[in-house]
Amino acid sequence: MYKFIPISSGGQTDDLAALVDRVESGMDEGLLPVDVFCDDAVFRAEMVRIFGQAWVFIGHETEIPKAGDFVQRKIGLDSVIVTRDAEGGINVMLNHCRHRGTELCHEDKGNTRHFKCPYHGWTYNLKGEFAGAPHFNDAYENFDRKEWGLRRAPKVESFHGFIFASLSTDGGTLRDYLGDAAWALEAIVGLHPQGMRVLGVPERFQVRADWKSGAENFCGDAYHVSTAHLSAGLTEFIPDVRQVSTIARGYEFDNGHSFIGHQLTQWGPDFEMWAYPKEVREQFDLSKLDEVQLDMIRNTPPTIGTIFPNLSYLRFPQPATLGGRPVPFTMIRMWQPVAPGVMELWTWQLEYACVSEEQAQEAYLAAQFGFGSGGIFEQDDTAVWEGIAKAAASPWNRRDGVMLHYQQKRTGPDPDWKGPGKFHKSIYGEYLQELFWRRWVKDMRGEASQGGAA
Numbered sequence: 001m002y003k004f005i006p007i008s009s010g011g012q013t014d015d016l017a018a019l020v021d022r023v024e025s026g027m028d029e030g031l032l033p034v035d036v037f038c039d040d041a042v043f044r045a046e047m048v049r050i051f052g053q054a055w056v057f058i059g060h061e062t063e064i065p066k067a068g069d070f071v072q073r074k075i076g077l078d079s080v081i082v083t084r085d086a087e088g089g090i091n092v093m094l095n096h097c098r099h100r101g102t103e104l105c106h107e108d109k110g111n112t113r114h115f116k117c118p119y120h121g122w123t124y125n126l127k128g129e130f131a132g133a134p135h136f137n138d139a140y141e142n143f144d145r146k147e148w149g150l151r152r153a154p155k156v157e158s159f160h161g162f163i164f165a166s167l168s169t170d171g172g173t174l175r176d177y178l179g180d181a182a183w184a185l186e187a188i189v190g191l192h193p194q195g196m197r198v199l200g201v202p203e204r205f206q207v208r209a210d211w212k213s214g215a216e217n218f219c220g221d222a223y224h225v226s227t228a229h230l231s232a233g234l235t236e237f238i239p240d241v242r243q244v245s246t247i248a249r250g251y252e253f254d255n256g257h258s259f260i261g262h263q264l265t266q267w268g269p270d271f272e273m274w275a276y277p278k279e280v281r282e283q284f285d286l287s288k289l290d291e292v293q294l295d296m297i298r299n300t301p302p303t304i305g306t307i308f309p310n311l312s313y314l315r316f317p318q319p320a321t322l323g324g325r326p327v328p329f330t331m332i333r334m335w336q337p338v339a340p341g342v343m344e345l346w347t348w349q350l351e352y353a354c355v356s357e358e359q360a361q362e363a364y365l366a367a368q369f370g371f372g373s374g375g376i377f378e379q380d381d382t383a384v385w386e387g388i389a390k391a392a393a394s395p396w397n398r399r400d401g402v403m404l405h406y407q408q409k410r411t412g413p414d415p416d417w418k419g420p421g422k423f424h425k426s427i428y429g430e431y432l433q434e435l436f437w438r439r440w441v442k443d444m445r446g447e448a449s450q451g452g453a454a
Contacts, residue, residue, distance in 0.1 A: 027406070031407070038393045047077055052167050062195075069111050079094075080094060081128075091156070129146075183420045186289070194352070217381065249423065251305070253421040275327075317329075329349065329367040332350065
């Protein structure tokens, strides 16, 4: 795969603590320093203070269904191996041999009984335990096998098949970290007892943009749709694209997590529950959902969102072909940091296990049409995000301390909302983006709890 080389890393903030203070005080006024993007010092600190501490999504259990299955993934800049061991357990291990440090695994996925270092042959089992080395008795004595296993993520947990890992030994459980957002996720991915399944390997491509641009966009920005995605309306792919922001609502949760919801039933009763066809909806088990969750998915379902720091979700009905009927699809994506001003975009497509193969393939095509690497919406988004990285690399902008505008008028949360968190009847106001940046500030200061509320 061809890898882009960044033209410029942007700049080097002289005083990181002062910049973090500027972000916090700027948010009080609806302003954001452009320096937070495409900056060497900021990027290095994020890899330690955010990705070295937070719960990070690394894959789905249906990607490694059998003993010996593995995938190679990333936590920040660290390559990790995710395995299914003989007892069915899931293990997340740093992809570096403990002997001389070289990479063990060079394959994206596969099935194996062990991992053998290509340098000197040190070998490890599926749990990362030291299993042996060539000429072992001749070369070693007083060797503690338990001491020389692979580095393992201290915490690994799943939520409805979605695997997360944390490199921090402190803090609480994954559900603690998800906080009130778990309530919304239950109604998104937990509608059938057999769960969801991946429809293929994740698509990956590089973008010359900051990882935070994608995460912040998906956490609460529907305002851009009528401008950035105008072509979708002009081509009649999505004829009502200019209405997308006017029917958008906001779900604000703790720990920096948020979702955009859309009042899809304004387009007709067939759009209830993301426009899943009746025969699919009849297979959903809604018995465990409360009344607020039921009303939410029937009328204003979460369609887009971000779980801090870099996992985003997208489920929206759109055609699989020009002029076709709207088809709901489910996509999750990782805004994987690569370097200052460069990210790799990973996208998985999933479907409920109860959905037929024909319907699943139609959903896959719908997602690719809009948000594949060559998708109509994807091309629009990545082009404008690359512009943000260029603005952050601008010596003129950095010299003048340019601030970006986050001052849309706000109507406040709905006082009658009965669910967890806060519900906003309008997406205008950029309050969800502010939530993202305030969580970023806490992590960059080391103040955010990786388990409980932040």
